[in-house]
Every structure is written in structure tokens, then in C-alpha cells.
Amino acid sequence: METKQLTGSQAVLEACIAEGVDTIFGYPGGAIMPIYDALYDYKEKLQHILVRHEQGGIHAGQGYARTSGKVGVVFATSGPGATNLVTGLADAMIDSTPLVCITGQVFAHLLGTDAFQETDIINITMPVTKWNYQITDATEIPHILAKAFYLARSGRPGPVLIDISKNAQFQSFDYEGYTVCNHVRSYRPKPIIRKEYIDEAVQLINEAKKPLVIFGQGVILGKAEKEFKKFIEKSGMPAAWTILGLSALPTDHPQNVGMLGMHGNYGPNVLTNECDVLIAVGMRFDDRVTGRLDKYAKQAKIIHLDIDPSEIDKNVLAHVGVWGDCKETLPLLTMGIEQKDRTEWLNVFAGYAKEEYEQCIKEEMHPTSEQMSMAEVIRTVNEITKGDAVMVTDVGQHQMVTCRYAKFNQTRSNVTSGGLGTMGFGLPAAIGAKFGALDRTVIAVIGDGGIQMTLQEFGTIMQT
Known part of the structure; x- marks a missing residue:
């Protein structure tokens, strides 16, 4: 050599x-x-x-x-x-x-x-x-x-x-040159998928009357957006997302029923406690999603797909834990599940969405007062970008409003600090997001507190 x-x-x-x-x-x-x-x-x-x-x-x-x-x-x-x-x-x-x-x-x-x-x-x-x-x-x-x-x-x-x-x-x-690493002893990044767990999950899904899929960033990290879309479309199941799962599925997809959790949509939050099978894909049951664990989805059979075994049974006990890369596990589930029309169940979500719109969202997005609301700003951004922009948010109320109301057509479009909630994240993250997607419009939505924490990065923008 x-x-x-x-x-x-x-x-x-x-x-x-x-x-x-x-x-x-x-x-x-x-x-x-x-x-x-x-x-x-x-x-x-x-x-x-x-x-x-x-x-x-x-x-x-x-x-x-x-x-x-x-x-x-x-x-x-x-x-x-x-x-x-x-x-x-x-x-x-x-x-x-x-x-x-x-x-x-x-x-x-x-x-x-x-x-x-x-x-x-x-x-x-x-x-x-x-x-x-x-x-x-x-x-x-x-x-x-x-x-x-x-x-x-x-x-x-x-x-x-x-x-x-x-x-x-x-x-x-x-x-002597550089060799890219593809193996580390005692480290198993992709586990062996166990067929018996796939079969158990398929049986639960096929028998379900009111199933609900909840998905997180694992779908995006696993580059499994297409596999996920095929899975929900064959099954006919409604799908709700965590903040970091946002944009894995287009927001206008007919089976996308909205955002989960403390700042989420009415329908998926209420109906999580009415579904009979809950399928979690690449999400970790964060406390902002579940609320009180002792009252969370007690009526449902839980199926949890995750690449990290430490997440399965950590917060919510799974009836079936499917350990593996969702890009590999989702197609196995899709092959086994039955094609079903769940229009009646989806209409229940639509009813809650209509009620939420009339009582809450309509006034936020189309305020009758002269003062502009945060939701109206995001609605205007949607009209201009037509859902094709990357939205980068800081942390605070503006973050939740953006995640609730922003429209996305493609994946990797939502960049935010999810688990840690780091104020000051937005401005520098937007700089990096632009370099990672040079052909796309990047919009930063930042509050008055967060902007002051990393304000100096305007200098980076001006000199780059």
C-alpha cells in the first residue's frame, strides 16, 4: 500500500x-x-x-x-x-x-x-x-x-x-489512506427482525376496528417516507404526528389527521383514548405527547416500531415491540396487512377537525381584529410558499403555532428543537438548513426571546 x-x-x-x-x-x-x-x-x-x-x-x-x-x-x-x-x-x-x-x-x-x-x-x-x-x-x-x-x-x-x-x-x-467504517464490534445498528413479532403486529392491525398510527422522526431518519405512506394507504388507518415527525407525510394527505400532544390537534388527542390498536412508528412516547401515562391509551393494544430497543417499553408498555429499522419493518407489515376502507373511522377525525376549526382555528388564522395573529402569519407564508419551504423554528409559542399550521409537501422540511427545547436554536439552525438544502427556500420563525440568545449569527449571514 x-x-x-x-x-x-x-x-x-x-x-x-x-x-x-x-x-x-x-x-x-x-x-x-x-x-x-x-x-x-x-x-x-x-x-x-x-x-x-x-x-x-x-x-x-x-x-x-x-x-x-x-x-x-x-x-x-x-x-x-x-x-x-x-x-x-x-x-x-x-x-x-x-x-x-x-x-x-x-x-x-x-x-x-x-x-x-x-x-x-x-x-x-x-x-x-x-x-x-x-x-x-x-x-x-x-x-x-x-x-x-x-x-x-x-x-x-x-x-x-x-x-x-x-x-x-x-x-x-x-x-496509508482512509477506509470508511461499516462495522464496530459489539455495536448492532440494525437488529435482526423477528418474524413472530411482525406476525403478531399484523394480526392486531387486521383485527382492529379503530386503529391509529402515530409517527415520529424515525420515519425521516430511516428514509422510510415512501414505505410509511404505502403502509397507511393499504391499511386505511388515520395517522397523527409528533413535532419531529412533521413533514414525513404531506400535511394535506387525506389520512394525515394532525399533530399529537400538549399543543396538538383536538381529534388525534381525544381519539388516542378511543382507538383499539395504537401503532407507534419511530417515536418515543414523550411526555408532551402522552400527558399522564397512567391514563394514556389504556383501552388500546400498543404496537411499537423503533430502531432503539431502549425506547420500547420505556414509557408505554407495548403489547408487541418490533425492534428494527422502519424502512425494513414497514414493508413486512404492509405485505401482511389487509386492504381496508376505514372511511367511517376517518370521518370521526374529520368531525373533530371541523369542530376545532370553527371554535378555535378559524379565529386564529383569520382574525377579525386588526392585529395580526401568529397563525395568520403562518397562513400567509403557506399561501406564498405553497408548502415547499423549509420551516425552521426556535422554541416557544411561535414554534407550536408554526408546527400546527405550516403546510409541507416534502420531507425534511421542519427543523426545530424538539426534546430539549433549546431557545436560540432557530437562527443558526436556519443557516445550516440552507447549506443543507441550497435549492430550497428556508424560513426562520423566531420569538423575541430566542432571537436574543444567538443574535450574533446575523453576522454570519451577512458575511457568508
């Missing part, structure tokens, strides 16, 4: 190129400066977006990952630069966003001495990363970064942090 001399910094950038990275979000500092110096020679292949704060960088990486379906890459320096990533890591962890964050670190011989801008970022970020690792020898860089990208994007996606000491960035070594 032919080898060549590279520095650790060059090896980092070679890894990014080999993994298909085209855009990096970051903020330089002393401990990561060797990588930034090397980046100059790679500027034809790697675009670097200079943010104004590391939190802005990681939220931009999240927005990029959410619209592109690729791993978001973020650079930050040691100490405060690295700790400024923590909120974004926690956000990405709970919302299953694939990120590889590369932080600089002090020279290896200074570790543990409280050197300038030294923090133990590995132990700090352990609870909020899917995996993290500290490199002090450049020869580790190719295979560790290959593992990092693989873990970030495979199975249930999530954030990975790799901390690289400054000496490893400077160090020259014999580079």
Missing part, C-alpha cells in the same frame, strides 16, 4: 472529504489552529462557515444534518470553545441528529495540569454524546474518525465528539 506523509491536521480534513463532507461549521482558537491552518489548502473541497459563537456552530450543524440527511461537522477549540458545544450536543442527542464535533485540546504532556484553556471535555460530554474519544497520537486519526462518522449516522443517529490534542495535529506520520 502506498503511503504519504501527512500531519494529523491534514488527516482530519482527508477524513472529512472521504466521508462526503462539503460544509464545516466552526470557530477557531489556539488549540485547533493547526487544523484551521491546514484547511486553507483544502478550500476547494471543503467550505468552512465561520460562525460567531460555538453554540451557533453546532446548531448550524444540526440544521444542516436535518435538511441534508448527512452528518453535520463542527469545529471548536479547547476549553470554553468545547464547553460551548454542550447544549447543542444535548439537543442533538435527544433529537437523534448525526454530528461529528472535532475539538482541539492542549498538548498531551499538559493534560491534567489545568493548562490554559484545558477542560476535560471527554467526561463533560459523555452523557450527551453517542460516543466520544480523545486522540493524542496522529496515527489514530484515520480509523477513529471513520468510527466516529459511522456511529454518528448509523442505527439511531446521534452526536459524536472527537478531542484531538495539539501535538497530534502537528504530528507527521505515514498516512
Whole structure:
């Protein structure tokens, strides 16, 4: 095998190129400066977006990952630069966003001495990363970064942090090329699907009189939108979504009955407690969806499809737990279920939707007063974009109004902070979302509080 001399910094950038990275979000500092110096020679292949704060960088990486379906890459320096990533890591962890964050670190011989801008970022970020690792020898860089990208994007996606000491960035070594990782011992991203559970789920669905499908971001992360659509259309079942599941199914689809949860629609929330079979696809029964667990869907048989086995039976006990990638499990269910017309059951949802519109939504979207409402703003945006825009929201009432009323024709169109509820997410995430979907209109909807938390990223927009 032919080898060549590279520095650790060059090896980092070679890894990014080999993994298909085209855009990096970051903020330089002393401990990561060797990588930034090397980046100059790679500027034809790697675009670097200079943010104004590391939190802005990681939220931009999240927005990029959410619209592109690729791993978001973020650079930050040691100490405060690295700790400024923590909120974004926690956000990405709970919302299953694939990120590889590369932080600089002090020279290896200074570790543990409280050197300038030294923090133990590995132990700090352990609870909020899917995996993290500290490199002090450049020869580790190719295979560790290959593992990092693989873990970030495979199975249930999530954030990975790799901390690289400054000496490893400077160090020259014999580079033997880069091999993309597709296996890690003891890690099973795609479980073996058990036929008996598929058969049990099929039987429950076929026997159901009033089934309801509730779906989350797992459909989008699994790139299973087509499989999901075929599944619900054959079964005739109504389908309701969580906030992060929004846009997996077009909002005007006749079986799309609206949003679940605390800020959701009347029909799906009421009828969750009247359905006889509840099929959960790629969602985790968050408390904002279920409310009181002791009173949640007690009359229903629960079928739970998820790629992460720790989610099955965590909050709601499943009568049938189907562990697997929904892109693979949904077609198996579709083959087994019967074609059914459930118009009568869908009409019950339509009745609740009409009642909700007359008593609540109509006045919100078409106010009789001169003052413009948030819902009216979103209605106007819908009329202009015709459901083709990417909507990025911050956190607060505007977020819920946007998710309730925005119209979407295609997937990966809703970018928001779901599980962590991170104010300040919206503006930098919109920057990343645009770089992840250059051909699409991106609209950021942000409240007066959230905009002040990452206001500085307007500078990034103006200089990019």
C-alpha cells in the first residue's frame, strides 16, 4: 500500500472529504489552529462557515444534518470553545441528529495540569454524546474518525465528539489512506427482525376496528417516507404526528389527521383514548405527547416500531415491540396487512377537525381584529410558499403555532428543537438548513426571546 506523509491536521480534513463532507461549521482558537491552518489548502473541497459563537456552530450543524440527511461537522477549540458545544450536543442527542464535533485540546504532556484553556471535555460530554474519544497520537486519526462518522449516522443517529490534542495535529506520520467504517464490534445498528413479532403486529392491525398510527422522526431518519405512506394507504388507518415527525407525510394527505400532544390537534388527542390498536412508528412516547401515562391509551393494544430497543417499553408498555429499522419493518407489515376502507373511522377525525376549526382555528388564522395573529402569519407564508419551504423554528409559542399550521409537501422540511427545547436554536439552525438544502427556500420563525440568545449569527449571514 502506498503511503504519504501527512500531519494529523491534514488527516482530519482527508477524513472529512472521504466521508462526503462539503460544509464545516466552526470557530477557531489556539488549540485547533493547526487544523484551521491546514484547511486553507483544502478550500476547494471543503467550505468552512465561520460562525460567531460555538453554540451557533453546532446548531448550524444540526440544521444542516436535518435538511441534508448527512452528518453535520463542527469545529471548536479547547476549553470554553468545547464547553460551548454542550447544549447543542444535548439537543442533538435527544433529537437523534448525526454530528461529528472535532475539538482541539492542549498538548498531551499538559493534560491534567489545568493548562490554559484545558477542560476535560471527554467526561463533560459523555452523557450527551453517542460516543466520544480523545486522540493524542496522529496515527489514530484515520480509523477513529471513520468510527466516529459511522456511529454518528448509523442505527439511531446521534452526536459524536472527537478531542484531538495539539501535538497530534502537528504530528507527521505515514498516512496509508482512509477506509470508511461499516462495522464496530459489539455495536448492532440494525437488529435482526423477528418474524413472530411482525406476525403478531399484523394480526392486531387486521383485527382492529379503530386503529391509529402515530409517527415520529424515525420515519425521516430511516428514509422510510415512501414505505410509511404505502403502509397507511393499504391499511386505511388515520395517522397523527409528533413535532419531529412533521413533514414525513404531506400535511394535506387525506389520512394525515394532525399533530399529537400538549399543543396538538383536538381529534388525534381525544381519539388516542378511543382507538383499539395504537401503532407507534419511530417515536418515543414523550411526555408532551402522552400527558399522564397512567391514563394514556389504556383501552388500546400498543404496537411499537423503533430502531432503539431502549425506547420500547420505556414509557408505554407495548403489547408487541418490533425492534428494527422502519424502512425494513414497514414493508413486512404492509405485505401482511389487509386492504381496508376505514372511511367511517376517518370521518370521526374529520368531525373533530371541523369542530376545532370553527371554535378555535378559524379565529386564529383569520382574525377579525386588526392585529395580526401568529397563525395568520403562518397562513400567509403557506399561501406564498405553497408548502415547499423549509420551516425552521426556535422554541416557544411561535414554534407550536408554526408546527400546527405550516403546510409541507416534502420531507425534511421542519427543523426545530424538539426534546430539549433549546431557545436560540432557530437562527443558526436556519443557516445550516440552507447549506443543507441550497435549492430550497428556508424560513426562520423566531420569538423575541430566542432571537436574543444567538443574535450574533446575523453576522454570519451577512458575511457568508
